[in-house]
Amino acid sequence: MAIKHSLEADTEYVQNKKTVTEFSSSNSIASCENTKDEYKNSITNTEVQQSEYTESINPNSDFNTKNANTLQDSIQDTKKDEITLEKNIDSIEVPNKVESIPLPNTTAVSVPSIQKNNTNTSQLTGYEFFNSILKSSKLFLAPMVDQSELAWRILSRKYGAQVCFTPMFHAKMFSNKENRGYFNEMWQTNEQDRPLIVQFCANDPEHFLEAAKLVEDHADAVDINLGCPQHIAKRGKYGAFLMDEWDLIYKIVNTASKNLKIPVTAKIRVYKDLDKTIEYAKMLERAGAKILTVHGRLAEQKGHKTGLVDWSKIKAIKESVNIPVISNGGILYREDVLSCLKETKADGVMVAETSLYNPIIFDNSLSADESIPPSNNSCVNGLVKNFDIANEYLDIIKGGVETKISYVRSHLFKIFKPSLPNYPDLRSELAASKSIEDFSNVVDKLKLAMQPEIESSKFDPYNIEIDEFGYKIIPHWYCQPSIRKEYNKVTSSGDKPLGRNVVNAE
Numbered sequence: 087m088a089i090k091h092s093l094e095a096d097t098e099y100v101q102n103k104k105t106v107t108e109f110s111s112s113n114s115i116a117s118c119e120n121t122k123d124e125y126k127n128s129i130t131n132t133e134v135q136q137s138e139y140t141e142s143i144n145p146n147s148d149f150n151t152k153n154a155n156t157l158q159d160s161i162q163d164t165k166k167d168e169i170t171l172e173k174n175i176d177s178i179e180v181p182n183k184v185e186s187i188p189l190p191n192t193t194a195v196s197v198p199s200i201q202k203n204n205t206n207t208s209q210l211t212g213y214e215f216f217n218s219i220l221k222s223s224k225l226f227l228a229p230m231v232d233q234s235e236l237a238w239r240i241l242s243r244k245y246g247a248q249v250c251f252t253p254m255f256h257a258k259m260f261s262n263k264e265n266r267g268y269f270n271e272m273w274q275t276n277e278q279d280r281p282l283i284v285q286f287c288a289n290d291p292e293h294f295l296e297a298a299k300l301v302e303d304h305a306d307a308v309d310i311n312l313g314c315p316q317h318i319a320k321r322g323k324y325g326a327f328l329m330d331e332w333d334l335i336y337k338i339v340n341t342a343s344k345n346l347k348i349p350v351t352a353k354i355r356v357y358k359d360l361d362k363t364i365e366y367a368k369m370l371e372r373a374g375a376k377i378l379t380v381h382g383r384l385a386e387q388k389g390h391k392t393g394l395v396d397w398s399k400i401k402a403i404k405e406s407v408n409i410p411v412i413s414n415g416g417i418l419y420r421e422d423v424l425s426c427l428k429e430t431k432a433d434g435v436m437v438a439e440t441s442l443y444n445p446i447i448f449d450n451s452l453s454a455d456e457s458i459p460p461s462n463n464s465c466v467n468g469l470v471k472n473f474d475i476a477n478e479y480l481d482i483i484k485g486g487v488e489t490k491i492s493y494v495r496s497h498l499f500k501i502f503k504p505s506l507p508n509y510p511d512l513r514s515e516l517a518a519s520k521s522i523e524d525f526s527n528v529v530d531k532l533k534l535a536m537q538p539e540i541e542s543s544k545f546d547p548y549n550i551e552i553d554e555f556g557y558k559i560i561p562h563w564y565c566q567p568s569i570r571k572e573y574n575k576v577t578s579s580g581d582k583p584l585g586r587n588v589v590n591a592e
């Protein structure tokens with residue numbers, strides 16, 4: 087079973103690798119703490135590999151362009167970018183003063199038309215901020231490079247995500263006054279996109295502050311990514327590779343919290359040592375962080391060592407600080423949300439990977455009451471058919487939310503992951519799709535192909551069988567979490583027997 091699973095994952099990885107090379111503009115400079123080979127591949131192909139980045143910002147390659155002026159601007163930007171990126175990215179000069187940076191138009195949404203924040207919330211305590219601005223929300227969509235883009239946030243909010251994070255942006259590039267290409271390409275929001283927390287990676291207090299200044303009028307908080315464990319973060323020295331640099335982290339958070347009009351939050355991983363983990367959290371609180379999101383894995387828990395999440399460490403942090411704590415990691419089914427809140431006593435739960443495979447993960451998750459009607463008629467007991475959700479996502483984009491083709495392809499590969507092995511031709515067609523219309527056609531074909539099996543199925547969504555590891559056995563046409571049973575041997579305290587990757591087996 088485990089071998090089959092990993093073979094499937096590999097096939098998808100190869101498929102996506104091909105996609106990245108042939109069509110994609112996986113342009114984010116950034117990387118993160120994702121555990122998937124596919125994602126790892128995408129980030130490895132992006133950050134400092136300038137030629138690929140240059141290719142990726144070629145507007146002809148991958149934009150779903152609807153606006154001729156924007157395209158023209160992008161072409162100009164691209165030319166400038168190509169020149170600039172001939173140099174080493176680290177040599178890009180970023181001016182010290184940030185006050186005068188104008189807020190440029192975005193490619194997707196005209197930010198200046200959005201009402202600006204008119205109150206200063208930076209001096210609120212963590213709980214004042216959490217209760218008044220975030221409305222005591224419990225369900226958080228995680229920051230996900232290339233995946234928590236505006237269209238996905240709209241879909242996630244529809245199905246219950248109460249607070250959304252942007253993907254991680256590279257603070258230095260985001261605030262580069264000489265070259266607005268990265269900013270214009272990355273920054274997307276609209277009136278409905280609130281509460282919103284914008285995440286950056288940074289290893290310099292000024293860069294973080296400069297980037298944050300650009301979004302403080304249009305977001306509820308800015309977050310520093312201290313959890314990214316990928317090789318690329320090592321090279322850029324950010325994310326989890328700052329975990330030994332407490333003075334620097336303190337300065338980054340403190341400088342921003344004193345100079346912004348919105349709060350600063352931080353997303354962290356845990357250490358093996360519990361006392362150190364708690365001291366770390368307290369240091370961030372002292373520095374001025376108003377919320378801590380704690381991913382209950384170690385920095386080295388990635389790739390094939392991803393393993394189990396340690397909820398007990400999240401609970402210990404929650405008991406030790408006076409700011410809200412959001413628990414992150416290991417949510418597979420919507421009932422896990424309640425278990426997580428109960429076990430960690432956290433103020434909220436953040437979901438990343440599972441939300442990409444099953445965006446309705448939050449739907450009705452705070453209630454065990456099945457009599458509460460689902461937010462969409464096509465949802466039954468936490469299940470939704472993959473082609474229905476794919477069409478909803480595509481409809482959001484067709485409605486005018488500009489979204490990069492590479493993001494769309496990546497989302498559809500995840501949504502259809504359990505089904506695609508059954509339809510190799512349609513899988514290839516999905517990989518080769520270059521427009522929203524192409525994607526819609528493939529989704530229609532997949533839906534048609536699945537109909538006979540769906541109609542003859544005896545599956546009862548109210549009586550789901552469980553396999554020997556504790557995972558639900560769900561037909562492939564329903565959105566469902568991606569499960570790596572072979573990874574579940576590792577916890578933050580050492581090897582453990584196989585088990586569901588929801589709670590630490592300790």
Ligand SMILES: Cc1cc2nc3c(=O)[nH]c(=O)nc-3n(C[C@H](O)[C@H](O)[C@H](O)COP(=O)(O)O)c2cc1C
Pocket residue numbers: 117118119120121122125228229230231233252253254285311312313314353381414415416417436437438439440
């Ligand atoms: C596709 C993908 C992209 C990610 N990008 C980011 C990111 O931009 N910033 C970040 O802090 N974490 C990022 N992560 C890590 C998640 O936010 C989260 O901490 C981690 O996946 C554990 O949560 P989960 O078990 O719900 O997936 C990413 C994860 C995935 C799957």
